[in-house]
Amino acid sequence: MKTIGYARVSTRQQANCGNSLEDQEKALKEKGCSEVFKESYTGTKTDRPVFNEMLNTLESGDTLIVTKLDRFARTATEGVNLIRELMAKGIGVNILNMGMVEDSPIGKVTLTVMSAFAEFERDMIVERTQAGKAIAKTKAGFKEGRPKLFTDTQINHALDLLEKYSYTQVAEMTKISKATLTREMRKRKAGLPK
Template sequence: MSIIGYARVSTADQSLDIQLEQLQAAGVNKVFQEKISGVKRDRPQLAAMLNYMREGDTLIITKLDRIARSTKHLLEIVDLLEERGVSFKVLNINLDTSTPTGKLMLTMLGAIATFEREMLLERQAEGIRKAKQEGKYQGRKPTARAKAPQVIELARSGMTKQKIAEQLDIGIASVYRILKNKN
């Protein structure tokens, strides 16, 4: 039986130190950590941790928003942990899913977090709509299109589309679109 921790920050310039200290104080003996946005689907350390966990283990995190993108995602993770016989603890709210009260509290908190996020997105959309009406909103800059000459040059040099996308930090669909429209 292991006590496993998961720590995550959204960007490379943020520090994991506080989370790691809290996890160590909680008795964690193995930590999976990553510096990647929570909205990204591909979080290799989260996947590795979920594969690593076994019956009787306990997963500890410092805050709910460190592990899941949405209530649905959180409940999927908790269901997976439950199937494997793994308990789940969240330090900042003293949540423990090994108890019925903890399970209820987790579901309610996840729903509130989703509601909060949806309200934020609604306010953001209203702000964007207002800014567009006032002629102040420009949208995001077309970064991939600005790199079209580099995409074409790298393709001519024989580089694969996937490598071009990785090297220029743009989506592979953008590479295909640029190459298709180069004529």
């Protein structure tokens, strides 16, 4: 019987605000985990190779510990299903901010309610982010995405230099990448706006 921990961060922001892998690992080791599986920046992708590797090491009688439900599963349904699968295999699940999830009627109700709150919290964050973005779009001068590194004048000058010099030479002279020069030249030839 072993006690295994799983730690995950899905964004750089999470890594920097109290949910870092180091913080999670410390909490898991304090609870007696002999091994901690760590996964970074998986976002909303379903591919979690470290998580799958960890699941393959668990056996009947083992205990899996995670710091929070949202570190373990992304949605209420996924969380409930994973915990049910683990409990069916005789593997205990301890979610530190909830407690041990037991295979009992009250344990199942607790799990469902807590999973729903975790999903609700995530949905609220997405909703607030979208609302903030919508407000920002109404303001004059808002541009979505990264700011341009070079002005239109700089790009036009570099494109004009291509009449005399190669892409590599112009890239070295202007510090504008060959990829950007190629893309902008295609736009110019196609008559597309800058």
